[in-house]
Amino acid sequence: MSALAARADDGSHWGPMLERPLTNMATTHSWPHRHLLGIDGLSAADVGVVLERAETYLQLSRQREKKSATLRGRTLINLFLEDSTRTRGSFELAGKRLGADVVNVSSSGTSAAKGETLLDTARNLDAMRADIVVVRHGASGAPHMLAEHTGASVVNAGDGQHEHPTQALLDAFTIHRAKGKLAGLRVAICGDIYHSRVARSNALLLGLMKADVVLCGPRTMLPRDANVLGPTVTVTHRLAEAIEGADVVMMLRIQKERLGKAMMSTAREYSRTFGLGPRVLAAMKPDAIVMHPGPINRGVELEPTVADGPRSVVLDQVEAGVAVRMAVLDLVGNDGPGVMRREDAPASRSKGKRA
Numbered sequence: 001m002s003a004l005a006a007r008a009d010d011g012s013h014w015g016p017m018l019e020r021p022l023t024n025m026a027t028t029h030s031w032p033h034r035h036l037l038g039i040d041g042l043s044a045a046d047v048g049v050v051l052e053r054a055e056t057y058l059q060l061s062r063q064r065e066k067k068s069a070t071l072r073g074r075t076l077i078n079l080f081l082e083d084s085t086r087t088r089g090s091f092e093l094a095g096k097r098l099g100a101d102v103v104n105v106s107s108s109g110t111s112a113a114k115g116e117t118l119l120d121t122a123r124n125l126d127a128m129r130a131d132i133v134v135v136r137h138g139a140s141g142a143p144h145m146l147a148e149h150t151g152a153s154v155v156n157a158g159d160g161q162h163e164h165p166t167q168a169l170l171d172a173f174t175i176h177r178a179k180g181k182l183a184g185l186r187v188a189i190c191g192d193i194y195h196s197r198v199a200r201s202n203a204l205l206l207g208l209m210k211a212d213v214v215l216c217g218p219r220t221m222l223p224r225d226a227n228v229l230g231p232t233v234t235v236t237h238r239l240a241e242a243i244e245g246a247d248v249v250m251m252l253r254i255q256k257e258r259l260g261k262a263m264m265s266t267a268r269e270y271s272r273t274f275g276l277g278p279r280v281l282a283a284m285k286p287d288a289i290v291m292h293p294g295p296i297n298r299g300v301e302l303e304p305t306v307a308d309g310p311r312s313v314v315l316d317q318v319e320a321g322v323a324v325r326m327a328v329l330d331l332v333g334n335d336g337p338g339v340m341r342r343e344d345a346p347a348s349r350s351k352g353k354r355a
């Protein structure tokens with residue numbers, strides 16, 4: 001069922017529950033990870049568990065009483081050392097809806113801004129007995145480093161140009177709800193692939209779930225080896241080719257803050273060649289959906305009429321973000337290995353790596 005039809009049916013933003021469960025494996029598969037550092041390292045069954053549990057939390061989030069006690073008594077620290085609106089807000093809401101004590105730490109006004117090393121930050125978080133640390137960092141690999149040096153479960157909320165696993169999971173959740181499946185779909189991801197951790201995590205996850213991925217962008221915004229970013233990736237420099245037959249078209253932001261001047265001539269020229277406006281929309285499959293992780297550069301990669309139009313599931317992605325992050329926090333906080341031992345660990349545990 002298309003997102004459009006689903007919405008018309010029950011008047012809500014989302015459609016009714018899908019008839020088909022995500023995977024049959026997921027119900028019997030137990031979550032084996034203490035951290036979520038990337039899609040790299042997850043199995044299709046792991047993804048299935050996250051998406052299934054997210055469905056429960058989506059329903060909970062739609063109720064008047066949105067709280068569960070899943071993480072009651074636990075401390076969640078959101079360490080955001082790079083700008084964020086949606087991701088930070090949704091991790092905060094997710095933690096609160098699960099009953100955790102949530103502390104938000106951002107880059108300005110923290111010791112990181114005064115030159116504290118990530119290792120020292122990790123030791124301090126440990127001394128505060130954080131149970132889960134969600135980290136966004138400008139350096140690729142920062143969450144992995146934190147995971148090595150803290151007893152907490154670490155969730156990667158975006159590290160440099162590397163990975164953004166919860167974004168890929170919420171995108172998969174959104175696609176699955178709109179299309180009823182992931183396997184066999186054709187997903188076009190267009191824009192600044194080179195700088196995009198969203199593209200990397202999506203290429204891995206969609207490949208894992210047997211969807212075909214087409215990466216599209218100007219030569220300067222595609223890594224030379226873009227075809228190895230995921231097991232089902234093909235590459236094109238032509239938007240018309242990317243969208244042809246696509247079930248999903250995911251537009252990415254031009255990352256101005258990471259771009260050198262030479263990479264993009266003018267925003268207008270870019271939008272003429274790679275922007276998604278009504279003309280391109282008309283050439284897409286009639287039931288294809290339009291996605292964007294946000295923040296949108298309106299009028300550059302996405303025309304406002306398309307961003308706000310009936311084919312756009314951008315706000316569905318935002319809603320899914322809270323539900324999927326609740327699922328991830330619940331899984332690493334309650335199901336992951338080492339969780340039960342944590343409460344018994346001595347306060348000095350920061351000196352050693354815990355199993």
Ligand code: NCD
Binds near residue numbers: 086087253255294295
């Ligand atoms: C993305 C990110 O930070 O990587 N945004 C997000 O998490 N919603 C994409 C972007 O910044 O363009």
